[in-house]
Amino acid sequence: MAGPPTATRAPTRGRRDPRGELRRAELLEAAIHLIGDQGLDAVTHRAVAAAAGVPAASTSYYFRSKDELIDEALRTLAEREIERLRERRVALGAGAADLEATTAALTDWIEEQLTPAGRVAMLAQYQLQLEAARRPEARDILAAWKEGTDDLAETAMRALGATDVETSGILLVCAIDGLRLRLMASGHAPLRGTELRAVVHALLVGLVGEPAAKR
Amino acid sequence: MAGPPTATRAPTRGRRDPRGELRRAELLEAAIHLIGDQGLDAVTHRAVAAAAGVPAASTSYYFRSKDELIDEALRTLAEREIERLRERRVALGAGAADLEATTAALTDWIEEQLTPAGRVAMLAQYQLQLEAARRPEARDILAAWKEGTDDLAETAMRALGATDVETSGILLVCAIDGLRLRLMASGHAPLRGTELRAVVHALLVGLVGEPAAKR
DNA sequence: ACACGACCTGGACAACTGTCCAAGACATCT
DNA sequence: AGATGTCTTGGACAGTTGTCCAGGTCGTGT
Known part of the structure; x- marks a missing residue:
C-alpha cells in the first residue's frame, strides 16, 4: 500500500526515489500541454498518462484526484x-x-x-x-x-x-x-x-x- | 420514422408543426446558457434537454449531432x-x-x-x-x-x-x-x-x- | 370515425470517464 | 539469500457520455 489511509498517494514524508519526482513532473508537463493544446476537459487520467508515456494508473498514484492534477499543472x-x-x-x-x-x-x-x-x-x-x-x-x-x-x-x-x-x-x-x-x-x-x-x-x-x- | 435516411432529423422539407421550431429554439437557448455558465464541455445532450425541460432524446431529434447543436447555438x-x-x-x-x-x-x-x-x-x-x-x-x-x-x-x-x-x-x-x-x-x-x-x-x-x- | 403518416421519446448500446485495489516488481537491510 | 517494506500497475467498478431505434402519440384529411 502507498500513502496515507485517506487516498492513494505518493509518499507521506520523505520521498525516497527521485525517479518518482521526475515522473510526477513529466505528468504535469503532459497535462499543461494538453490544456493548452486541446482544452481543460481534454485532461483525463488516461490522456495525460498516454501523453507522458507512462501507465494509466500513474496519474491516480501521483495525484489525489484529477482536480488536484489540473490545479498543480496550472500552478506550475x-x-x-x-x-x-x-x-x-x-x-x-x-x-x-x-x-x-x-x-x-x-x-x-x-x-x-x-x-x-x-x-x-x-x-x-x-x-x-x-x-x-x-x-x-x-x-x-x-x-x-x-x-x-x-x-x-x-x-x-x-x-x-x-x-x-x-x-x-x-x-x-x-x-x-x-x-x-x-x-x-x-x-x-x-x-x-x-x-x-x-x-x-x-x-x-x-x-x-x-x-x-x-x- | 423521421427525417432523411442518413440520420434522425427534423423534417426534411416543409416544417409542419411550428411548435417544433419553438422547441428547437428553446434547446438552443439552453445550450447558450450552459456554454456561458459552465463551459463548452458542460453541453451534453442530457444537460441541454434537462435545462430546457424536455425529454432527453429531443436533442438528438432536432440536431444531427452534439457538434451541430453547439455550432448552431454559437451562431445564434x-x-x-x-x-x-x-x-x-x-x-x-x-x-x-x-x-x-x-x-x-x-x-x-x-x-x-x-x-x-x-x-x-x-x-x-x-x-x-x-x-x-x-x-x-x-x-x-x-x-x-x-x-x-x-x-x-x-x-x-x-x-x-x-x-x-x-x-x-x-x-x-x-x-x-x-x-x-x-x-x-x-x-x-x-x-x-x-x-x-x-x-x-x-x-x-x-x-x-x-x-x-x-x- | 378512422386510418395514415409525421412527430416524439423511453430505453438500450458501446465507448469512455474517475477512482480504487490487490497483486506483482523492486530496492534495501540483515 | 531471504525477508520486509515501498513503489508500481493491470484490471475492475460504477457512473456518464453520444447516438440510435422500435414503438407510442397526435393532428389532419377523408
Missing part, C-alpha cells in the same frame, strides 16, 4: 511564466527607455507567443482566466501571474515617462491581452492590413501621452 | 450580439462626438456585460474565441461578430476625430476585450484602485490623440 505553468516575465523586465524596464525599443521588444514578445511553443502556455492562460471567471478557487492561481504582468507593464510605462503609470500599465496589459487573443482566434491573420508593430507603436504612443506635436 | 448567439452592437452604434457613433459621452456609453456597456445576464453571452464569446484558436472551423462563426465589433469601434473613433481610425479602432476593441476579461477573471475586483470609468477615459484620450496640451 504560472510559476514558469512569471519567471519568464522577470527576464523580460530587463529588456522593457531598466534598459530601454526608448519608445522604439520598447515597441520592438513588445512586438517580439507577442510574436514569440504566437509560436507553436508559446501558443500552449498562452492558451492555457486564457483557459485559466475563463476558469477564474467561473470558479473563484482558480483566482489565486491567477493572482500571482497577474501581479507579475502588471508590474512589468508599470515598469515599462514608468521607463517611458508616462504620466499615470498605474492606469496606463493596466491599459497596456489589457490591450496586449486582447491583441494576443485576437491574433490567436483569427489564426495569425494580419490586423486589417495594419502590421502588428504599427499597432503596438500606436498603443504605446497613446499611453505615454504624445510628446507635444510629433507629426 | 453571435447573430443576437451583432444585433445588439448595431443598436449601440447609434449611441457611440452618430449621436455623441463628445469624449465624455463616449466614455460614459462605453463604461455603461462594459458594466452591463458584467451583469449576471450579460455574463453568459460574454463568457460564451471568449469560449468561442478560444475554440477558434484551436479549430479553424469555429473562425467563421466569429468572423461576423468581430466585424461588427470592429465597425462599431471604428465608427466611434471616427466620431471622436481620431487620426488613424483603423488602428485606433482595433486597439479600442482589444483593450476593451482585455479589460472585460480581467474584470471577469478577478470577480469584478476594482482596477488597482482606479475606477473603470477613469481607465476607459484614459484609453480614449490616448487613442484619439490628446488635443494639444489639455492639462
